[in-house]
Amino acid sequence: MVVARQLLQLTTPLPLLFLVLVPLLLLLHSTSRRSRRHGSSSKQQPKRLQLPPSPPSLPIIGHLHLVGDRPHVSLRGLAAEHGSGGLMLLRLGTVPSLVVSSPRAAQLVMRTHDHAFASRPASRIADALLYGSSDIGFSPYGEHWRQLRRLVTRHLFSIKKVNSYRHARQDEVRLVMEKIREAAAGSKVVDISETMNTFANDMVCRAVSGKFSREEGRNKLFRELIDMNTSLMDGFNLEEYFPGLAHALGSLTSWFASNKAKEANKRWDELLETIINDHEGRRRSSEQGHGVGSVEQEESDFVDVLLSVQKEYGITRDHIKAILMDMFGAGTDTSSLVLELAMAELMRKPQLMTKLQDEVRENTPKGQEMVAQEDIARMTYLRAVVKETLRLHPPAPLLLPHLSMVDCEVDGYTIPSGTRVIINSWAIGRDPEAWEKAEEFMPERFMEGGSAAAIDFRGNDFQFVPFGAGRRICPGLNFGMATVEIMLANLVYCFDWELPAGKKKEDIDLTVVFGLTVHPKEKLILVPKQRGNAVHALQAE
Numbered sequence: 048m049v050v051a052r053q054l055l056q057l058t059t060p061l062p063l064l065f066l067v068l069v070p071l072l073l074l075l076h077s078t079s080r081r082s083r084r085h086g087s088s089s090k091q092q093p094k095r096l097q098l099p100p101s102p103p104s105l106p107i108i109g110h111l112h113l114v115g116d117r118p119h120v121s122l123r124g125l126a127a128e129h130g131s132g133g134l135m136l137l138r139l140g141t142v143p144s145l146v147v148s149s150p151r152a153a154q155l156v157m158r159t160h161d162h163a164f165a166s167r168p169a170s171r172i173a174d175a176l177l178y179g180s181s182d183i184g185f186s187p188y189g190e191h192w193r194q195l196r197r198l199v200t201r202h203l204f205s206i207k208k209v210n211s212y213r214h215a216r217q218d219e220v221r222l223v224m225e226k227i228r229e230a231a232a233g234s235k236v237v238d239i240s241e242t243m244n245t246f247a248n249d250m251v252c253r254a255v256s257g258k259f260s261r262e263e264g265r266n267k268l269f270r271e272l273i274d275m276n277t278s279l280m281d282g283f284n285l286e287e288y289f290p291g292l293a294h295a296l297g298s299l300t301s302w303f304a305s306n307k308a309k310e311a312n313k314r315w316d317e318l319l320e321t322i323i324n325d326h327e328g329r330r331r332s333s334e335q336g337h338g339v340g341s342v343e344q345e346e347s348d349f350v351d352v353l354l355s356v357q358k359e360y361g362i363t364r365d366h367i368k369a370i371l372m373d374m375f376g377a378g379t380d381t382s383s384l385v386l387e388l389a390m391a392e393l394m395r396k397p398q399l400m401t402k403l404q405d406e407v408r409e410n411t412p413k414g415q416e417m418v419a420q421e422d423i424a425r426m427t428y429l430r431a432v433v434k435e436t437l438r439l440h441p442p443a444p445l446l447l448p449h450l451s452m453v454d455c456e457v458d459g460y461t462i463p464s465g466t467r468v469i470i471n472s473w474a475i476g477r478d479p480e481a482w483e484k485a486e487e488f489m490p491e492r493f494m495e496g497g498s499a500a501a502i503d504f505r506g507n508d509f510q511f512v513p514f515g516a517g518r519r520i521c522p523g524l525n526f527g528m529a530t531v532e533i534m535l536a537n538l539v540y541c542f543d544w545e546l547p548a549g550k551k552k553e554d555i556d557l558t559v560v561f562g563l564t565v566h567p568k569e570k571l572i573l574v575p576k577q578r579g580n581a582v583h584a585l586q587a588e
């Protein structure tokens with residue numbers, strides 16, 4: 048997700064960068080040591096802080112070399128060996144980074160001391176891309192962020208508002224079912240990864256800018272722009288780990304780091320301007336009574352809502368565009384990944400697929416062509432399957448990086464102000480002390496009588512934090528869950544699923560590639576079979 052300035056993707060040509068930059072780094076290192084020595088000679092030595100434990104580090108790069116290309120996995124291993132009570136301190140380049148890997152430590156950071164850890168590290172790329180980081184996800188903690196959170200929580204993501212999109216969701220799901228039905232009729236395979244990603248993107252497009260966006264060909268353009276942001280955010284950014292060096296090199300690094308982001312911002316800006324102008328035009332003509340129905344009568348999308356509350360919340364046009372970019376970045380890959388991995392897990396355990404299909408089919412009124420939102424409330428196993436997928440495969444395994452704003456005592460350790468905080472939600476969801484058979488996909492644990500029946504992801508149970516917790520918890524949680532549940536229910540209601548010829552369930556590889564969000568290494572390709580008694584004509588409402 049774009050909003051996710053996920054942190055440690057080190058697959059880009061790091062060795063090459065170091066070859067060129069090590070002399071510079073050495074110079075900077077020795078200068079800063081000398082100045083520290085000089086600075087401290089005349090003053091009294093400060094009291095030694097009790098910092099969390101750390102593994103041995105290397106000069107200059109600190110612990111960067113220990114992180115690897117699947118940081119959530121390597122950090123779990125490091126924390127088990129070197130951490131204490133789920134807390135471990137790393138130095139990534141020159142940046143002190145607190146790694147949080149247990150439910151108790153997560154509670155200390157995101158509840159007890161949430162006020163101290165609710166900011167975000169600065170990022171020049173986010174600044175260039177997101178109008179000076181004036182969006183929600185990257186905004187530092189403070190009045191501006193609070194104002195935007197209030198706005199989106201009240202006006203875009205209230206239960207009522209999320210419910211108001213149920214027809215839009217149903218329409219979008221119907222379109223996907225039609226495509227899959229065509230594939231089934233022609234005995235073709237379906238690329239589930241691609242199909243789910245397009246669906247999640249279309250759903251966000253629809254909510255953001257209304258039902259006309261598809262006809263105007265904007266969905267594809269948005270997809271392209273999201274991909275552009277993802278590749279920008281995924282790359283290794285020297286400045287993030289050596290801010291002092293970036294500062295010393297001044298405009299040169301700033302050019303490298305943010306030029307591409309500025310280009311991307313320009314393309315986003317053109318598209319968002321067109322959309323906002325269209326909406327303003329429609330608003331004006333409906334105010335003058337010329338419109339085809341008023342804006343209120345139509346499905347009021349995010350742009351309509353943001354324009355209508357702009358004055359009340361004192362936000363600028365750039366703020367509106369930054370919020371919209373967050374919605375695309377945060378809302379697309381996250382939901383599609385849950386769908387893809389839920390299907391992959393169910394294909395690996397056919398008995399669970401059958402159990403889910405039985406539940407969904409029994410709870411959908413006979414003869415109904417599709418599962419509707421009203422039917423979902425009765426489907427407790429469906430919810431358990433989604434929860435279990437989120438537990439084992441949180442789309443943002445390290446959440447978004449937090450930042451401490453003041454010195455803070457956590458569990459007897461001092462966490463200095465300005466420490467980056469990495470919360471390993473993936474490791475926490477697999478903590479063997481918190482979860483029975485922690486590595487197994489077992490949705491039954493969340494059912495009545497199961498060992499995790501009372502556990503939810505709304506930020507009160509710190510062993511399960513796929514959406515984060517505290518002040519920075521995902522505001523799009525209800526929107527994301529509604530999108531995932533209705534699609535998964537229909538996938539298993541309308542079709543039976545098989546693996547392509549020659550593929551066995553043991554071959555399904557759930558290894559992920561780390562990025563802004565994780566992605567399975569291999570695409571999930573399945574063969575749909577039209578369910579025997581399904582209604583054949585999926586007609587529009």
Ligand code: HEM
Nearest residue numbers: 183184377378381382443446447513514515519521523527
């Ligand atoms: C299954 C779907 C989703 C998952 C698993 C998810 C997960 C997350 C996570 C882990 C965070 C970071 C929390 C932290 O830093 O502590 C986050 C933040 C955020 N999410 Fe989501 N998300 C999902 C869907 C959505 C959707 C659909 C939207 C909007 C359309 C959205 C909008 C946001 C925003 C704006 C933030 C930034 C919040 C802040 O910094 O205050 N998310 N999400």
